[in-house]
Amino acid sequence: MSLLEARGVSHYFGGLCAVDDFNLTLEPGELMGIIGPNGAGKTTIFNLLTGVYRAGKGSIRFGGAELIGKTPHQITAMQISRTFQNIRLFKDLSVLDNVRIAHYSQIAYRPLEAVFHVGRYRREERRIINRSMELLAMLKIDHLATETADNLPYGLQRRLEIARALAVGPELLLLDEPAAGMNPNEIDQLMELIGWIRRQFDLTILLIEHQMKLVMGICERLLVLDFGATLAEGSPHEIQNNPKVLEAYLGEEPVG
């Protein structure tokens, strides 16, 4: 069974059709990319998948369950997790607390245990602190655990966003322009990191990216979006040679 199945999803902002009849099937373990010019509707698709916006039309099934109509926290607790195009960390909180917060749905204690610090409270907090530190260590930012998130350099903030997204315990990870603002050297490291977490956590990954080096380097399948409509779908090689895609990108960054 496919992991994610979107059928005929459309979304309007007022009169603007941001996403038009969007279809997508993701098999477990795939790494797929969404590309397209600015304003094509890529981020809107992530927002529809995670329940930030409620799709007006269509259906989105994840592991067989319908997502449309669920709240974001319900959807993410079903193990879909994401990062943001414009970094959205909890800036004034510590690096560690950023990751701890993302464990919310996995912490078993209830309100009365929380207000009296009894029952499962201590065990659960210890478990989550240890898990969070492990995640930070995997991303090589554990030495910054007590630092305020806002004080991290840009590249490490992006890393922390990935750590936080992994803390949700995702099956499906959505990365919104993870390489934005990075230099070629950092992009190489990021590609390596994405490949590594994919294997380590057994992830299915859907990523949005403008950086063609990254997209062509690691994605197995690509979907091209333009003005909300799906222009083409196929392997990177097919996409690179698709005349419609070349036309849409004319005046944009050349593909390849």
Added chain:
Amino acid sequence: MIPMIQNSWKKTAGQRWLMPVLVVAGLGTSFAVPEYALFNKYIQLVMMYVGINIILTVSLNLVNGYMGEFSLAHAGFMSIGAYTAALLTMRVLPVMDHPWLFPLAVMAGGLAAGFFSLLVSVTSFRIRGDYLAIITLAFLMIVKSVIENIDYLGGPRGLPGIRKLTTLPWTYFWVVFSVWVIRNFVYSKYGRGVLAIREDEIASELMTVNTQRVKILTFAVSAFFAGVAGALFAHVLQFISPRVFDIIKTTDILIMVYLGGIASIGGSILGAVLFTVLLELLRPSNTAAILAFLPDVIFNPVNQHFIQHLGVWRMVIMPLLLVLLMLFRPHGIMGLKEFSWFIPRLDLEAGHPAAPEDNIHEPA
């Protein structure tokens, strides 16, 4: 969460035994003061006001500081607690013969206030910022006018003849209990959810935080302790009326919160102590006594034009203090910082390499 203090955890970790010692010493003092008349009745009264204000401030900080909302409803919750508890001790519970029933009445006051907090928290699902401030203001005014129109509650004339059941030890007990519970709440997944909501509500949802649940719980805990404080207040004052719990009362609590500092329990305690003492010093008789050292040429005009009108001046001075605070020191005395004593060990040490003298960190 509180980097400055956390970085110094090693220095303070050794003094953690001080906290329980202080709590027990405080309990002893709270019994000794009335028993041996260590201070006069007036000072004992002020001590109880300090305690009640600590409860009010720490609990409002949960919503206005940690969550970053601007609620004006706190005096409303206080009045719900005050009326509920007063009715119970006057007309239902036989407290005359069984004074130990008093904490039940206080608890009931808290629960009633907590129940009515649903009206505010459910609106806060969709509404934030200025709009929530307006809604909580409306809530405050509705509570007031509902009470004014119920004869059973004494209407606008109020409810006289409440027994003086609030003692210094009871006040102390409730202060410790509320500070402890709120601190526990703050250092739990719900408390982290509250902070996350303040930072970025959408991102919190996307990190699995059930923001509606967190808001309901936070408003409920906050209102519960406002109700507790109201119940204690009613049984010190021995008379309550809707006017006691108006916007001025809310303003006082706001000043204490922002004076002490947002998102800080230690700050709230400081803010409540400073403000309450300042308020008492601004009473004409106290101010006159303090300034009595001045030569008559200066004292007499100051007394005539200022001190004798302090009751009115207060209405100018206090709101002005709030405005100045928000402008020049929006984070208050210790906003976003915490005494390490208030931070649970687990949180204090989290993220630091394991200290040699403890075994908190299990082998990975």
